């Protein structure tokens with residue numbers, strides 16, 4: 001069997017309201033940077049996150065740009081060790097290097113596939129001078145936030161939360177993207193909602209948000225002429241792009257529910273195979289951005305074999321994020337684990353991201369499940 005139409009991993013799903021906001025920007029000839037859609041997008045995001053208290057949001061050109069400004073706000077300086085999630089997308093870590101920081105990679109734990117609090121504690125023992133922790137929530141499953149925050153507090157470290165994959169996920173009813181001093185979400189094309197490309201910095205600290213805005217708009221000092229006392233960036237989101245984001249935000253919960261339905265169908269369809277789904281904590285509600293499976297270590301089926309079988313059938317699956325400590329570009333960086341065999345290497349070796357596009361039909365997903373079952 002082969003699908004005529006490709007079954008993708010995760011693509012944008014538009015609804016129509018996006019166009020209304022974009023049209024308004026055109027009608028008012030308000031296309032250029034900043035403007036009412038940026039303001040609206042920021043305040044609507046703050047309202048969405050209000051259960052965590054008052055948040056100040058800054059719409060930016062990408063999640064990576066938001067992470068870069070978060071590094072600056074956290075005070076990362078050349079030569080500083082920065083303790084980072086190891087199994088994540090490189091965009092979590094690259095901004096550390098933009099500021100000259102030295103990433104130290106922290107292994108994952110098996111209950112959420114996120115940063116292991118025990119390994120983080122070991123890292124502080126080795127790097128007592130470390131002042132910043134960058135934590136990603138993988139595939140929309142919240143990390144062990146109580147434990148992580150306790151370790152950060154014990155060592156007086158600033159927490160930066162990379163919630164690029166975790167918008168609409170909660171831990172003990174608190175939304176991801178509100179746990180750190182500085183937090184980041186992404187609206188890249190494959191994320192749970194998209195503005196076509198963009199990101200947001202989220203912080204409870206209004207002064208920090210204003211400072212980030214200053215850097216993001218070329219660090220222009222308040223003077224009648226162009227006056228610069230710091231290096232700036234051009235990181236702001238455009239009013240058109242923000243319009244798409246506003247329309248998408250209206251459908252965030254709906255997207256989350258559709259993602260969860262996909263996860264549940266895989267969970268049921270793959271039951272009694274030697275596989276498990278990506279795990280999460282009972283006290284959290286993931287956004288189920290991507291459904292992943294982990295093949296038992298004593299099973300002879302290789303995830304790459306499954307990926308190839310799906311590719312032959314016109315179905316897109318992807319490997320798990322390859323751990324940062326095994327990336328050539330970070331070969332000189334330290335890696336801290338509390339396990340005998342690094343847990344994230346084991347997940348990388350046995351895991352696979354499954355198609356999780358919310359436009360996938362039940363019939364298509366049943367077909368995908370059947371193909372996976374045939375590999376065993």
Ligand SMILES: *Cc1c(COP(=O)(O)O)cnc(C)c1O
Pocket residue numbers: 062063064065088089091092136162164165185186187188197198199
């Ligand atoms: C997508 C992603 C980013 C980067 O976001 P962009 O908006 O694409 O720059 C950062 N971290 C993680 C974990 C991501 O998945």
